[in-house]
Amino acid sequence: MEREEVLMGVFSRxxxxxxxxxxxxxxxxxxxxxxxxxGAEIGLLLAVATHMRNTLEDEGxxxxxxxxxxxxDPTPILILRGMISEYQKSRSMSDAAAAMVWLHTMRVGARHELRGTARVMWRELSRGMPHVAGASVDVYRVTGQFPRTYGYEEFPKGLTPEPV
Structure with a gap:
């Protein structure tokens, strides 16, 4: 029995x-x-990602x-991975990229070693903040609906690009 436990420990590590x-x-x-x-490209990504976040938060x-x-509750990670897979299968790459924003963000909750890279990710995403309004109009032109972008200028807790 001990050997099995040792092997499982080695495999787990x-x-x-x-x-x-x-x-x-x-x-x-x-x-x-x-x-x-x-910045404009990131603005579009941020508009879609914020809409996605608002929708998922409406769902709890x-x-x-x-x-x-x-x-x-680690289920958001599983949900996001599933969403990315489905979006990629349907070739909806902007939606897949938006879900990746949240997958990488949520992984920090399980892996604190990822926090520094996540801060850099949010620094890059912040370059799109001035372009979210224009990107929302572009989304409307394509889909006929404005994305729900309230809160787009907020950073997830613990992931501000420049911690104070």
């Missing part, structure tokens, strides 16, 4: 390190993509305090 490396790599790749975008999924939320 290996899997944990692998998962952290994978999540770091995915988040850094996303941040690199944001860094290559201009709290996304703006990941460090508190995820240890209590």
């Amino acid at each position: 290996w899997f944990d390190r692998w998962a952290l490396r994978t999540q770091k790599r995915e988040m850094q790749s996303f941040v690199d993509q944001l860094a290559a975008m201009d 999924k709290m996304l703006m305090d990941p460090i508190v939320t995820v240890p209590i």
